[in-house]
Amino acid sequence: MRRYSTRIAAVAMLGCGLHAALPASAQDKNLGAAIAAKGGSGGAAACVSCHGAKGEGMAAAGFPRLAGLHPDYLLAQLDNFASGLRQNPVMAPIARQLTAAERQAVAGYFGGLPPPTPVASGDPNVLKASDRGAWLADRGHWDDNLPACVQCHGPGGAGTGSAFPPLAGQSSAYLASQLHAFKSGARPGGPMSLMSVVAKRMTDADIAAVADHFGAAPADKGKK
Ligand code: HEC
Numbered sequence: 001m002r003r004y005s006t007r008i009a010a011v012a013m014l015g016c017g018l019h020a021a022l023p024a025s026a027q028d029k030n031l032g033a034a035i036a037a038k039g040g041s042g043g044a045a046a047c048v049s050c051h052g053a054k055g056e057g058m059a060a061a062g063f064p065r066l067a068g069l070h071p072d073y074l075l076a077q078l079d080n081f082a083s084g085l086r087q088n089p090v091m092a093p094i095a096r097q098l099t100a101a102e103r104q105a106v107a108g109y110f111g112g113l114p115p116p117t118p119v120a121s122g123d124p125n126v127l128k129a130s131d132r133g134a135w136l137a138d139r140g141h142w143d144d145n146l147p148a149c150v151q152c153h154g155p156g157g158a159g160t161g162s163a164f165p166p167l168a169g170q171s172s173a174y175l176a177s178q179l180h181a182f183k184s185g186a187r188p189g190g191p192m193s194l195m196s197v198v199a200k201r202m203t204d205a206d207i208a209a210v211a212d213h214f215g216a217a218p219a220d221k222g223k224k
């Protein structure tokens with residue numbers, strides 16, 4: 001829970017509005033944990049059955065990691081699934097079966113869990129132009145007006161603040177599916193449509209390369 005108290009301290013220090021989605025009370029936290037383990041009052045399935053007992057995700061099935069993502073980001077995604085802005089046949093009905101208070105509680109719960117154990121990756125200092133994925137991630141491709149992913153998603157793709165989720169620690173299959181969803185419009189691009197703009201400039205080969213790159217990156221590189 002160290003990450004959590006650090007976050008609360010930082011929020012208090014900065015006096016910014018991030019506290020909205022943090023669990024307001026122990027009761028909220030219990031509610032979030034109960035939904036994760038057993039499902040919601042309106043019939044929503046238990047989150048852990050797909051997202052893993054610790055919110056670590058299930059790479060093989062393409063179910064994303066939720067542990068340690070910012071609670072505001074998680075809540076925004078649940079709201080988007082519920083409203084139909086973010087389309088997905090599996091997740092949308094589940095989000096719709098949760099009340100607004102349940103979505104907030106469960107977002108706070110998963111946001112407070114520690115990120116999964118890092119997976120091994122190559123040496124980040126060795127960057128070759130021929131490694132398109134690593135190059136896009138760290139340098140971008142200015143000829144195509146494509147900024148480096150780490151400019152928004154933080155060093156190593158570890159995620160920054162409430163708007164830019166981690167890419168590290170997600171499976172390459174999930175990352176690729178989301179990039180295609182941003183490109184097609186099945187998923188909205190977040191603040192100022194930033195991510196749609198980026199994804200539309202990527203070729204299918206770019207998507208595959210960069211998804212493989214981050215799909216192999218450690219989850220705890222850099223700090224939120
Ligand atoms: C039957 C499997 C299943 C269950 C149960 C399930 N999810 Fe999901 N979840 C998914 C899939 C698949 C996706 C990816 C959707 C997509 O591609 O847009 C997802 C995506 C998400 C995301 C978006 C993550 C991101 O990085 O943007 C959130 C948040 C989420 N689920 C929360 C929950 C919560 C909370 C519960 C429990 C109430 C839950 N899920 C239960 C399958 C499931």
Ligand code: HEC
Pocket residue numbers: 064076136137147148149150151152153163164165166167170174175176178179188189190191194195198210211
């Ligand atoms: C200008 C800022 C910006 C840049 C550069 C950027 N992103 Fe994003 N990205 C975002 C934002 C904002 C979101 C959150 C969208 C939302 O709120 O749904 C996001 C979300 C994502 C997601 C969804 C993660 C999840 O958990 O579902 C993926 C995958 C992603 N970005 C991949 C990339 C890749 C790969 C690159 C580099 C080629 C990149 N992004 C560059 C802003 C950016």
